[in-house]
Amino acid sequence: MRRKLICGNWKMNGSLAANAVLLAGIKAGLSQSSCEVAVCAPAVYLAQCQAALTGSALGWGAQDVSIHASGAYTGEISVSMLQDFACKYVILGHSERRAYHGETDAQVALKMLRVIQAGLTPIVCVGETLAERESGQTQAVVGAQMDVLLAALDAADLAKLVVAYEPVWAIGTGKTATPEMAQEVHAILRAKLAQKNAKLAPVVRILYGGSMKPDNAQELLAMPDIDGGLIGGAALNPADFLAIVHSA
Numbered sequence: 001m002r003r004k005l006i007c008g009n010w011k012m013n014g015s016l017a018a019n020a021v022l023l024a025g026i027k028a029g030l031s032q033s034s035c036e037v038a039v040c041a042p043a044v045y046l047a048q049c050q051a052a053l054t055g056s057a058l059g060w061g062a063q064d065v066s067i068h069a070s071g072a073y074t075g076e077i078s079v080s081m082l083q084d085f086a087c088k089y090v091i092l093g094h095s096e097r098r099a100y101h102g103e104t105d106a107q108v109a110l111k112m113l114r115v116i117q118a119g120l121t122p123i124v125c126v127g128e129t130l131a132e133r134e135s136g137q138t139q140a141v142v143g144a145q146m147d148v149l150l151a152a153l154d155a156a157d158l159a160k161l162v163v164a165y166e167p168v169w170a171i172g173t174g175k176t177a178t179p180e181m182a183q184e185v186h187a188i189l190r191a192k193l194a195q196k197n198a199k200l201a202p203v204v205r206i207l208y209g210g211s212m213k214p215d216n217a218q219e220l221l222a223m224p225d226i227d228g229g230l231i232g233g234a235a236l237n238p239a240d241f242l243a244i245v246h247s248a
């Protein structure tokens with residue numbers, strides 16, 4: 001049985017004051033939740049998350065990590081630095097990082113290995129653009145992204161991975177994949193995982209991300225291979241985020 005995971009991706013939003021209100025609001029509404037819940041904050045606010053959330057049911061993590069362990073990489077943040085702030089999760093390969101920072105599948109795979117070796121949970125994003133979907137390439141695109149990740153990974157480590165299917169055309173646009181569209185891709189991803197390790201594939205969580213909101217979360221989360229959500233816009237409002245958590 002896979003425990004659902006609802007993870008907020010704050011992207012480059014927030015302030016000390018706004019985060020305090022958001023974290024307190026989420027924490028206050030979490031007590032009856034049985035699913036796993038986390039927020040991935042900008043790195044400068046990880047100390048704030050650690051101070052506010054230690055001992056609570058709400059986990060926290062980062063939105064990226066360096067490929068390198070340490071050294072002359074100005075502006076980068078290593079996985080050991082994330083460990084200093086007790087991060088549990090790291091989002092990797094988000095389409096915004098792929099688009100604006102030129103991240104490749106190979107780089108995302110290396111980051112995934114660093115995160116797993118450090119004992120943190122990578123939430124690795126895959127997804128197709130609108131042009132790719134409209135030209136019938138969805139399966140080929142997400143399949144190729146997964147192939148690079150899985151080629152890098154030890155089969156025995158498969159269960160340490162969380163995958164997020166995020167159709168690029170649905171992120172921040174208000175357009176959501178229908179539950180059937182999302183399930184179809186999730187099933188393809190699960191089959192890929194099974195090619196790597198048939199025994200562990202059923203325990204890997206595959207999240208959906210892309211304009212998941214309180215009014216569509218329940219039907220998406222009811223699909224057999226949708227094991228949670230990676231939430232952008234709706235994660236910035238405690239009531240919306242909690243409504244999604246409660247749907248899960």
Ligand code: PEP
Pocket residue numbers: 009166170171172173174209210211212230231232233234
């Ligand atoms: C995201 O950025 O991961 C995301 C899913 O954003 P939104 O929910 O705003 O579409």
